[in-house]
Amino acid sequence: MEANVNESGFRGLDKSLRIQKITDTAAELFHRKGYRSTTLDDVSKELGITKAALYHYVSSKEKLLSRIYIQALENIFRNTDKIAGKDLPPDVRLRLIIQNHIKGIIIQSISMFSVFFTEENQLPDKEFRKIQQEKKKYTRIVETIIEEGISQGLFRKSDPKLQAFAIIGMCNWVYKWYKPGPGSYTPEQIADYFTSLLERGYLKGDVEEVPDVPELSEGGREKAGSRKEGYQRLRVKCEELSKLVDEMEKHG
Numbered sequence: 001m002e003a004n005v006n007e008s009g010f011r012g013l014d015k016s017l018r019i020q021k022i023t024d025t026a027a028e029l030f031h032r033k034g035y036r037s038t039t040l041d042d043v044s045k046e047l048g049i050t051k052a053a054l055y056h057y058v059s060s061k062e063k064l065l066s067r068i069y070i071q072a073l074e075n076i077f078r079n080t081d082k083i084a085g086k087d088l089p090p091d092v093r094l095r096l097i098i099q100n101h102i103k104g105i106i107i108q109s110i111s112m113f114s115v116f117f118t119e120e121n122q123l124p125d126k127e128f129r130k131i132q133q134e135k136k137k138y139t140r141i142v143e144t145i146i147e148e149g150i151s152q153g154l155f156r157k158s159d160p161k162l163q164a165f166a167i168i169g170m171c172n173w174v175y176k177w178y179k180p181g182p183g184s185y186t187p188e189q190i191a192d193y194f195t196s197l198l199e200r201g202y203l204k205g206d207v208e209e210v211p212d213v214p215e216l217s218e219g220g221r222e223k224a225g226s227r228k229e230g231y232q233r234l235r236v237k238c239e240e241l242s243k244l245v246d247e248m249e250k251h252g
């Protein structure tokens with residue numbers, strides 16, 4: 001649907017489509033101008049309706065922000081729960097999760113997830129805590145698949161939680177640089193490349209094993225292994241990822 005519909009056109013939409021239109025428009029404005037700098041007047045003008053008409057659907061800017069987060073969470077879990085529950089090997093499910101995260105979640109709703117990742121501190125405490133719980137739930141889904149892959153001998157031995165954080169973080173970061181348009185990478189190209197890159201990190205093969213995370217004694221000292229060596233490996237991986245992001249931004 002096009003932006004700036006007039007009021008009669010807006011009223012001609014089904015109620016669910018009106019609410020969706022309001023949510024999408026607010027997300028775009030919050031993304032473009034920032035939450036604090038955007039007013040409900042801005043939203044109503046962008047929609048081509050009166051502020052009074054807007055108040056019929058949303059009572060405050062805070063409520064509108066909460067609605068964006070609710071919609072974002074619905075987008076996150078819509079396919080994720082289905083994929084996680086499929087009777088497929090863990091490597092296939094994780095590949096589907098990664099591709100869905102990039103194509104079906106982030107790239108499909110760049111404005112919404114830009115707001116999701118940057119404006120959560122503007123939420124009331126109750127909603128903020130809910131968002132953190134849902135983020136943990138999503139991380140746990142990825143972590144569980146990784147645990148299954150390790151136990152079945154498909155994935156290299158690693159810390160499942162850190163591996164989940166790394167995968168989710170890399171996928172999330174797409175919102176910062178992706179710009180659709182002529183000459184840019186397609187969502188399919190990005191998803192396929194990122195999946196391939198990540199699989200080199202967790203699938204068993206001829207690549208170097210990811211080092212175990214050292215256990216800590218009561219005093220906080222490592223029981224075994226070298227933290228310095230771990231940091232060195234992490235630094236190399238970060239440099240590789242930084243080069244990849246720089247290259248992506250040139251074509252974004």
